[in-house]
Amino acid sequence: MTDVxxxxxxxxxxxxxxxxxxxxxxxxxxxxxxxxxQQKLKIYIFDRKIEIDLPNELADFYWVxxxxxxxxxxxxxxxxxVEFSTSLKPWISLNLLAQYNKVxxxxxxxxxxxxxxxxxxxxxxxxxILTPHYVKPHIDGDIGMxxxxxxxxxxxxxxxxxxxxxxxxxxxxxxxxxCYFETQFGLSTDQKWVSIAPCFFPTLHVSFNLGYNVAFWxxxxxxxxxxxxxxxxxxxxxxxxxxxxxxxDEKNPELLSKRAFAGREEKRQDLLEVSRYYKERLSYFSxxxxxxxxxxDYMNDGKYISPTLRRAYASVMGSIPNGHDPFATDGPVYxxxxxxxxxxxxxxxxxxxxxxxxxxxxxxxxxxxxxKIILFTVGPNRFMNISRxxxxxxxxxxxxxxxxx
Numbered sequence: 001m002t003d004v005x006x007x008x009x010x011x012x013x014x015x016x017x018x019x020x021x022x023x024x025x026x027x028x029x030x031x032x033x034x035x036x037x038q039q040k041l042k043i044y045i046f047d048r049k050i051e052i053d054l055p056n057e058l059a060d061f062y063w064v065x066x067x068x069x070x071x072x073x074x075x076x077x078x079x080x081x082v083e084f085s086t087s088l089k090p091w092i093s094l095n096l097l098a099q100y101n102k103v104x105x106x107x108x109x110x111x112x113x114x115x116x117x118x119x120x121x122x123x124x125x126x127x128x129i130l131t132p133h134y135v136k137p138h139i140d141g142d143i144g145m146x147x148x149x150x151x152x153x154x155x156x157x158x159x160x161x162x163x164x165x166x167x168x169x170x171x172x173x174x175x176x177x178x179c180y181f182e183t184q185f186g187l188s189t190d191q192k193w194v195s196i197a198p199c200f201f202p203t204l205h206v207s208f209n210l211g212y213n214v215a216f217w218x219x220x221x222x223x224x225x226x227x228x229x230x231x232x233x234x235x236x237x238x239x240x241x242x243x244x245x246x247x248x249d250e251k252n253p254e255l256l257s258k259r260a261f262a263g264r265e266e267k268r269q270d271l272l273e274v275s276r277y278y279k280e281r282l283s284y285f286s287x288x289x290x291x292x293x294x295x296x297d298y299m300n301d302g303k304y305i306s307p308t309l310r311r312a313y314a315s316v317m318g319s320i321p322n323g324h325d326p327f328a329t330d331g332p333v334y335x336x337x338x339x340x341x342x343x344x345x346x347x348x349x350x351x352x353x354x355x356x357x358x359x360x361x362x363x364x365x366x367x368x369x370x371x372k373i374i375l376f377t378v379g380p381n382r383f384m385n386i387s388r389x390x391x392x393x394x395x396x397x398x399x400x401x402x403x404x405x
Contacts, residue, residue: 012102012120015042015092016110017085020050021292024285025245026108030059031281032242036115043108044092046076046085048295067092076296077326077333078309078314079179082116084296086153086190087179089174095159097168107154109245111278114211114231116241126205127158129163135208135217140262144217149184149191151206154244155213156194167201167329180314184391213240215246216257216264218337219250224270232274245278250290253279301329306344309337311396312403339404 014033018026022044022357030041041059049063065072069091076084089105095105102123104116123127131153138144158164171193180187198204205336214222224232224240247257253275254267297305313326313333320326326333337343375383396402 001295011100012039012040012104012108012123013096013100014038014104015096016106016108017044017045017046017089017092018108019047019081019085019292019294020045020107020288021290021294023288024282024290027055027058027108027285028281029112030055031285032112032198033116034058036112038112038116042096042241044085044088045079046088046296050295054275064088065094069076071323074317074327075176075325077305078310078317080181080310081294081296083179083181083189087175089190091169091174093158094165094168094172097158097165101157101160102157104157105153105155106242107244107246108249109243110154110213111274111281112242112243113240113274114242117177118209119212119241122205122207123157123159126157126203126395127159127161128167128197128201128204129207130197130204131155131207131209131213134209134221136221138220138262149193151191151192152213152215153191154215154218154245155242156245161202161332163201167197167204170200171197172279180395180397182395184394186359200243209238209241211241213244214240214243216259216261217246219256220262224274232270237320243274244277245275248275250280250281250282252280297325298327299329304344305340308396309342309344310334312340312342314397315400316403316405327370336403336405 016026016029023043028042030043033041034041040174042062043059044064044067045213046064049065049106054061061386063308064076068087069075069088075087079087093103102120104119106112119129130153132150133148133152158168170338171190174193174222178187178190178193181189192351198206210218210222214224214234222234223236225236227239234240245256247259248260249255254272255264256271256275257264267372273394299305313336317326317337321337324333328334371383374386380384393399
């Protein structure tokens with residue numbers, strides 16, 4: 001592998017992205033890196049800059065408004081916090097490769113449990129390193145991986161080579177334009193794009209080191225045990241390098257995650273030990289509450305920006321004058337939102353998911369009754385076509401004609 005020419009590079013760096021509500025998690029990650037002899041974590045804060053005392057001895061901090069990306073506020077508006085923070089990961093990686101020859105990304109809710117020396121050594125011979133969500137077919141089927149992507153992008157590593165740059169540039173273009181969480185259209189923020197990356201980048205390395213990126217979604221195939229040196233091994237073979245505490249349930253650490261997964265109710269002792277440790281470290285860094293409001297959820301006058309407004313904006317932003325501030329109360333986006341009744345009047349919106357089906361059983365029953373009437377009226381084939389139309393209509397960004405400009 002050949003280093004990209006014309007750049008001054010140092011050795012390596014690690015970065016993460018988060019908003020203020022996730023900062024305590026990022027600080028646990030930063031602390032764990034220092035514990036195992038790593039350099040300070042770079043934390044990119046995806047929130048409005050405020051005056052706050054930050055522990056600079058643990059990490060280097062960068063506010064997203066100041067990183068030098070043109071039209072950054074427009075990305076902050078068209079994307080929600082998850083989409084926005086994941087959309088800029090390849091852009092940040094490309095910029096870091098101008099200074100370092102190895103770059104690792106870790107999600108803020110990750111904790112390191114062992115040395116990263118092996119990972120750094122792997123980057124001597126690999127351009128790009130990814131980890132699958134899991135490596136053994138799931139007994140309940142693998143539809144989740146089809147929906148959300150083959151690889152979990154809570155971790156990736158790149159070296160300063162022409163092939164890694166080519167990968168990041170390709171990924172960056174797609175994330176800036178299409179980092180939406182719309183699984184009905186094959187999109188799952190930054191992750192789904194990388195499912196097809198092996199088709200285009202033959203040197204991309206898929207790591208089957210089961211000590212990387214252990215999480216609730218692969219706990220069915222990974223069992224932790226003590227290594228006798230205050231660390232853990234996975235399946236008695238792989239040292240646990242880092243654990244990804246995605247959707248961690250701080251109130252119920254014995255359940256590990258707020259999301260359902262195989263064996264969640266068993267409260268496995270091996271997972272409970274690392275969960276309790278993680279909860280204890282989070283408590284230590286709880287000087288910023290996890291319910292801190294996300295500043296980019298509000299216009300400059302405090303009006304809440306609903307998910308519908310974000311998608312409507314995405315559909316028409318090409319028709320709005322260049323260089324606009326979408327959050328401005330005297331700007332074209334504010335006028336567009338008022339004209340289309342897109343400001344939420346009932347407070348913050350809470351999206352409903354599969355886990356909320358039971359609490360909405362009455363509404364679902366009524367909808368099913370209505371659908372049966374439509375099925376009887378139009379017939380099965382036309383009913384199927386209407387259902388497909390509903391899927392298309394579920395993304396307001398694809399329906400520009402819905403909105404008045």
